[in-house]
Amino acid sequence: MNQSKKSIRNKLPTNQDIRTIFQPFNGCPLPITKEELISRGWDYIDIIIVTGDAYVDHPSFGAAIIGRLIESHGLRVAILPQPNWRDDLRDFRKLGKPRYFFGVTAGNMDSLVNHYTANKRLRSDDVYTPGGKAGFRPDYATVVYTKILKQLYPDIPVIIGGIEASMRRLTHYDYWSDSLKPSILIDSGAELLIYGMGEQPLHEILRLMKKNVPISSMKAIPQTGYVISKKAGIPKHRDWNTVKLSSHDDCLKDKITFAQNFKVIETNSNQYIQSRLYQITGEKAVIINPGYPPISREELDKIYELPFTRLPHPKYKKRGDIPAFEMIKNSITLHRGCFGGCSFCTISMHQGRFISSRSKDSIINELKKIFKMPYFKGYLSDLGGPTANMYEMKGKKIE
Incomplete structure (x- = not known):
């Protein structure tokens, strides 16, 4: 480990530090601008969440739940909502780089479902954007955001999650391009994928992170996925049964093979005790760990006790109502x-x-x-x- 990384690690707060110094900014949304960081006296951010939705600090919005959960661990978290991917990428630079990782989500909906009708016609509105205006997120938003972050900050890990990442975690049929696509982990280049509702795996990621375990070594966390070399073989785990799926290339060659794969994936996702899934894609292999048991009542209650303002960020006041928020408020x-x-x-x-x-x-x-x-x-x-x-x-x- 080089000296610069050592110095950063040495500055990380211990659990005792967190209990002593952490003061949540009650009544305030999580920061989304440089000015808010300055007003809080922050000279660094631990984690930045990039989302294709406008930021609404409400438990019906995934980025808000994940952000508040990270905050509850005593970490500094900021939201980067709907960054412009078509200009000089200044939005992706404005908050700087986080000390731990970027979290990326397309938002509460798959970006292609958000953009197009079932007849593949471009929608004229976006209910997760102020004023209901369309055009503030790219197609395949998770992949686009992650590739940009990897271009700008190649040394910072990216963890992807949300409905788009969950549904595309293995070889899948992409209706919009009428083709089979590989795991979104392959297309995006992210280090880790969280599928399903992400609170339980996130707790474990943050716990290990505080012990200075690199994300590249987090291979045994349930409800996550990652990529390894095909030559590495199937990692051993004494508690998990592993099911080897047909490869992505085999699925491309035969529709029946893909259908059989899908049946295995669907059936496994409905099991109380799941198997680990392994799929080869070219010279790489995608591993999807089994899920956690359903979240307990106590854990679920704690999520809804987090200090949400239950409002859109004040930045959006002049841009109009956010229709999705108006529906669920x-x-x-x-x-x-x-x-x-x-x-x-x-x-x-x-x-x-x-x-x-x-x-x-x-x-x-x-x-x-x-x-x-x-x-x-x-x-x-x-x-x-x-x-x-x-x-x-x-x-x-x-x-």
Whole structure:
């Protein structure tokens, strides 16, 4: 390790330091501008989250949850929402580089679903952008953002996540180009992928990170994926069964082979105890570790206790309402997961088929927070889950 890296590591706060000095900026959104960093007295950032959505500090927005979760670990986190990828890339430079990693997400939707109709016609609006205006994120946003970050900051790791990364974690059919694409890990060059709801793997990543474990060595964290050389073979893990999928090249040659692969991936994602998946792509191999068990009620409650402002960032005031926020601002999430398994829906592949429900106390506490918001008009738009209301439902064999 060179001297500059040693000096950086020596400056990292210990757990005791965090308990002593960490003071959350209550009532404030996470910073998205240089001016906000200066106002906080920050001369460095630990982690920067790049997202294709506008930044809304609300638990219905993935970047906000992940950002607040990182903040709860006593780390300095900033959000880089909808950076311009078509100019001189100044947006990607304005916050500098983080000490640990960039987190990249296309946003709450796959960027291609966001941009095009089922008939592949360009949409005229984007509900995750102020004023509902389209054109503020690229196609294949996760790949585009990651490649830019790798170009500008080749020494900083990138962790990708969100619905786009989750659905594209292995060889997949891309409707928009009518072709099979390899894992998004291959196309993007990211060091690590988090699939599904990312809180549990993120906790472990941050724990190891504080012990100075490099992200390149984080190979045994559930619910993550990474790339290795094909020559390295399948890494051993005493607790995980490994399923070797047909290679990406074999899938390109035969539709039946791809369909069989997809069946294995889909079936595995619906298991309570999953297998690790291994797929060769050219001279590389993609490994997708099995998922965590469904998040516990206590852990889920803690997420909704994080200090969200429940508002869009003030920067957007003059640019108009964010339609997605207007739709969910008086809505409450009761649970995660859906056992429906509808063919047109990705929820079972992302949140899983097992239901994790919040406690009634947690739900009531969130109700009280909504009642105090200036936009509250005396009614809630809905209480439910990602699809239908499956609160507290579970299989007979699950205790």
